[in-house]
Amino acid sequence: MDAPVVQMKGISKSFPGVAANDNVDFELNRGEIHALLGENGAGKSTLMNILAGLYRPDSGKLIIEGNPVELHSPADAIRHGVGMIHQHFMLVEAFSAAENIVLGDSRTPAFVNKRKIGEKVGAVAAEFGMDIDPQAFIWQLSVGEQQRVEILKALYRNAKILILDEPTAVLTPQESAVLFGTLKEMAARGCSVVIITHKLAEVCDVADRVTVMRRGRVSGQAEGEDINYASLSRMMVGEDIKLDGRVQQGKPGDAVLKAEGLCVMGEKGLLAVDSLSFELRRGEILGVAA
Ligand SMILES: Nc1ncnc2c1ncn2[C@@H]1O[C@H](COP(=O)(O)OP(=O)(O)OP(=O)(O)O)[C@@H](O)[C@H]1O
Ligand SMILES: [Mg+2]
Numbered sequence: 001m002d003a004p005v006v007q008m009k010g011i012s013k014s015f016p017g018v019a020a021n022d023n024v025d026f027e028l029n030r031g032e033i034h035a036l037l038g039e040n041g042a043g044k045s046t047l048m049n050i051l052a053g054l055y056r057p058d059s060g061k062l063i064i065e066g067n068p069v070e071l072h073s074p075a076d077a078i079r080h081g082v083g084m085i086h087q088h089f090m091l092v093e094a095f096s097a098a099e100n101i102v103l104g105d106s107r108t109p110a111f112v113n114k115r116k117i118g119e120k121v122g123a124v125a126a127e128f129g130m131d132i133d134p135q136a137f138i139w140q141l142s143v144g145e146q147q148r149v150e151i152l153k154a155l156y157r158n159a160k161i162l163i164l165d166e167p168t169a170v171l172t173p174q175e176s177a178v179l180f181g182t183l184k185e186m187a188a189r190g191c192s193v194v195i196i197t198h199k200l201a202e203v204c205d206v207a208d209r210v211t212v213m214r215r216g217r218v219s220g221q222a223e224g225e226d227i228n229y230a231s232l233s234r235m236m237v238g239e240d241i242k243l244d245g246r247v248q249q250g251k252p253g254d255a256v257l258k259a260e261g262l263c264v265m266g267e268k269g270l271l272a273v274d275s276l277s278f279e280l281r282r283g284e285i286l287g288v289a290a
Contacts, residue, residue, distance in 0.1 A: 003066055005030050005161060005192045006051065006082075011060035013046055020046040021057070022216040028161065033183055033193045035203040038213035039236055044196045047213070048163045051194075052084035053077030064161075083154025084163040087170070089146050091138045097121065097149045098134035101156050124156055128185055140268060144175035151182065162186065163194045168202060180206045200232050212236055253282035 006028040013021040020043045028034050036044045049055045051062065053071035062069055064080045071077050074084070091100045098114070098121040118134040125132050125148075132148050141149065147167060154162055164183075168176040183193050183206060197203060203210050209223040212235035220235030222228075257280040266272030280286045 002030050004028060005065060007061075007063040008047070008051065009061040009063070011047065011050060011057045011062075013043075013050060013055060013057050019216045021050070024060070024213070024216070024218055026211055026218070028192050028194060029209075030192055031187050031190050032208045033187050033195060033206055035207035035210040036194055036196045036213065037198060037200070037203055037210055037232060037236060038219075039198060041215075042213040042236075043216040044213055045165055048084060048165060048194060048196060051077070051161075052082055052163055054084075078154075078157050078159065081158065081160035082163070083157060083159030083161070085147065085150045085154065085165065085167060087165050087167075089150050091146060091149060093139045094137065096135050096137055097132055097141065097145075097152075100138060100149055101134075101153045105157055121152060121156065125152055128152075128155065128182060128189075130182055142175075143170045144172070144178065147171070147175075147179070148182075155186075160190070161192045161194075163196070165196045166198075167195060168197065168199065176202065198236075200229050200236075203227060203232060204229070214238060250283050250285075252284035255279040255281050 004027040006026070008024065008026040011021050011024045011026070012019065022043075024043070024047055026036075026047060036048065038044050046055065050057050051071075053074045053076045056070075056072070062071065064082070069080055071080070071082075077084070092103065095103065096114075096118075098118045101121050102117050114135075121134040125134070130148050130152065132145060132152065136145075138146060138149070147170070151162070167179060171179060180202070183195070187193055187208075195202075195206065204227055207227060210221065210227055210232065211218055212220045212222075212232065214236060219238070220231075222231055222235075259279070260277045262273055262276040263271060264273035278286070
């Protein structure tokens, strides 16, 4: 088997009053989707921000493609093939998708030919089966589409290692399924993917391997058949979790809010809400799903 694409050895990083990473070892193989799982504050983002060149570790080693490296900036990281998609996108609203993708890339000339970059970006999108209109402005795109622009931005810069920090937090289940399809396609083409999450279900869905963090340390690893709810939740919180018997059925009262035949125009000038009716009753939790 190939040597790991990334090896992080004995990584420690403290912030005032907290050891965010405490002697963490992490490995990423070529062509794998590796989930980094853990509760809030476990140190997942800190570890990946180090790999993406945003933070410098206090101690520990970073080895990419067999070479020890020191990363001083995200630009440094991308030169080593590492791209990170943050939870809060870093796109310019008033620019098109294609402009955002080429913006800040060292190969982009000072004067860009819009049609040419549109074609180039469209070609990268097609290669990975991603559906995006390169000429659309960011403000016209859904959150899922904006995320695709961020991913394309990394691929356009030849990222071979893609890190996504809680990518599904902002997506609908359908958008998540599309994203997972893209990630699998990327992995099949030899990219390595790290997906940070605290959702067990998506780890079971998409990950080839999982590293679990707890309070700044690695608390466990699993792959293949061993990726299941029971073992993962135990590694996450340090004890078995009983999921049954906690939910009490409520007794909803009268309707306190009623909507009938609601129609709303969206930003793109299309009907975003079409003849919607619902009611909300006292003492109930109403879910809205699409
Ligand atoms: N820039 C920072 N300055 C100070 N403290 C920080 C900073 N970044 C992270 N921390 C702290 O380090 C610890 C680990 O945070 P980190 O963001 O890595 O966790 P996480 O696993 O990504 O959690 P979450 O699921 O909430 O995103 C937390 O206690 C957090 O408050
Ligand atoms: Mg985080």
